[in-house]
Amino acid sequence: MTRTRSLRTGSLRTGSLRTDSSRRGALATWWLVCAAGFVATTAAAQDDDPRVRILESIQAGRLDAVGTALGLLEDKAQSPGRDVLQALGGLDREAISRVRASFARTVSNSTRLGPVLAAIFASRSGDDAGCVEALLPLLNDELYANHAADVIGRTSVRMCRRGDVDGLEGLEALRDRWSTAAWPLGNLGLGLRLVGRYEDAARCYADLLVRTLRAAWALNDAGLLELARGDRERALTLFLEGAADTRDPGAAGTCRGNAALTLLARGRPGDAVRAEALLENLVTHDPKRVRARFWLQRLRWRKS
Numbered sequence: 508m509t510r511t512r513s514l515r516t517g518s519l520r521t522g523s524l525r526t527d528s529s530r531r532g533a534l535a536t537w538w539l540v541c542a543a544g545f546v547a548t549t550a551a552a553q554d555d556d557p558r559v560r561i562l563e564s565i566q567a568g569r570l571d572a573v574g575t576a577l578g579l580l581e582d583k584a585q586s587p588g589r590d591v592l593q594a595l596g597g598l599d600r601e602a603i604s605r606v607r608a609s610f611a612r613t614v615s616n617s618t619r620l621g622p623v624l625a626a627i628f629a630s631r632s633g634d635d636a637g638c639v640e641a642l643l644p645l646l647n648d649e650l651y652a653n654h655a656a657d658v659i660g661r662t663s664v665r666m667c668r669r670g671d672v673d674g675l676e677g678l679e680a681l682r683d684r685w686s687t688a689a690w691p692l693g694n695l696g697l698g699l700r701l702v703g704r705y706e707d708a709a710r711c712y713a714d715l716l717v718r719t720l721r722a723a724w725a726l727n728d729a730g731l732l733e734l735a736r737g738d739r740e741r742a743l744t745l746f747l748e749g750a751a752d753t754r755d756p757g758a759a760g761t762c763r764g765n766a767a768l769t770l771l772a773r774g775r776p777g778d779a780v781r782a783e784a785l786l787e788n789l790v791t792h793d794p795k796r797v798r799a800r801f802w803l804q805r806l807r808w809r810k811s
Contacts, residue, residue: 558588565594570602574609581613581620586650592623596658600631618644619651626658635662639677646684656681660694667701674698689718693728700732708732723749723758730765743769750785756792763789764799771802779806 557576564572573595580587587595598606607624614621622641629637639662645655659677666674678698681691696711712729719725726749733742746769749762767782767789786803790796 557585558591561587561591562594565591565598570605571609574606574611575613577606577610577620577624578613581610581617584619584650587620589654592654595624596627596630598627598631600628603627603631619648623651623654630658630662635666635671636673638662639666639674643677643680646680652684656684660691664694664698664701667698670702672702675702689715689722689725692718693725696728696732700735705732705736709736721748721752723752723755723762726752727758727762727765730762730769734769739769739773743773760789760793760796764796767799767802771806779809782806 557579561573561576564570564576577587595603595606603624607628610617610620610624622645626638626641629635629641639659642655642659645651646659648655660681663674663677663681667678675695675698678691678695682695685691692711692715696708696715699705699708699711709732712725712732715725716729726745730742730745730749733739733745743766746762746766750759750766752759752762763785767785770778770782770785783803783806786799786806789799790803794800
């Protein structure tokens, strides 16, 4: 994670400068020389930065140069950075294949960028399982752990949405790597729900609710599981509890919307009135909630 430092701009002490024209001219010349030197130094530093050259080469289609520059970073045990990794991830299958070939000519045995490039190639080839498998060893690498976790998480959930139980392997690896964190447990619970392993997902969410002190986002996910299991009343209870959580207004709003839709689906006397009140509250505090606005307008249309 990149941290930005705030610069302290203290007052400049100028002393007793004479203001005659010659003095002003000399002072201006001195500042111009300093400024020119600073610009030249900055430009040289940027030119020497391999990350800048990699981005420029990707944009220009100089893919062999990209592979060579990545090899230099690998030799120096340096990360290419988030911007470069994102740019590489946007290349098509043929382009990333050329980058890999050039990289292989530069580095004979790569344990970092080699797996990253292999994962991108697998993803572009439609091999999600291969993508995850290539990145799993990098979860313990300080330079690449965050990137690997992000790609593994997104890819594994995508696999689970297709009903592919192999997607659970990556989510379990994330849970094991960050065993005390809440987010890997939430992702694993989602994956288990998507592939229909409801009992395992329920145990996951029970632990998650304890870890997060029943945070709104965890309550919402647990509520969605109960809906999938067919327990509408339990889901509604969880959604309403999450809607009252003031720690995370965004997640609480999502719970509010899901509670409203659950009430409408239940259809008991008074449920529509309660749902309308929840939706009105939601769109008042967050007008960008398009789905909530749609259902609110539909309710009002029915009443008219």
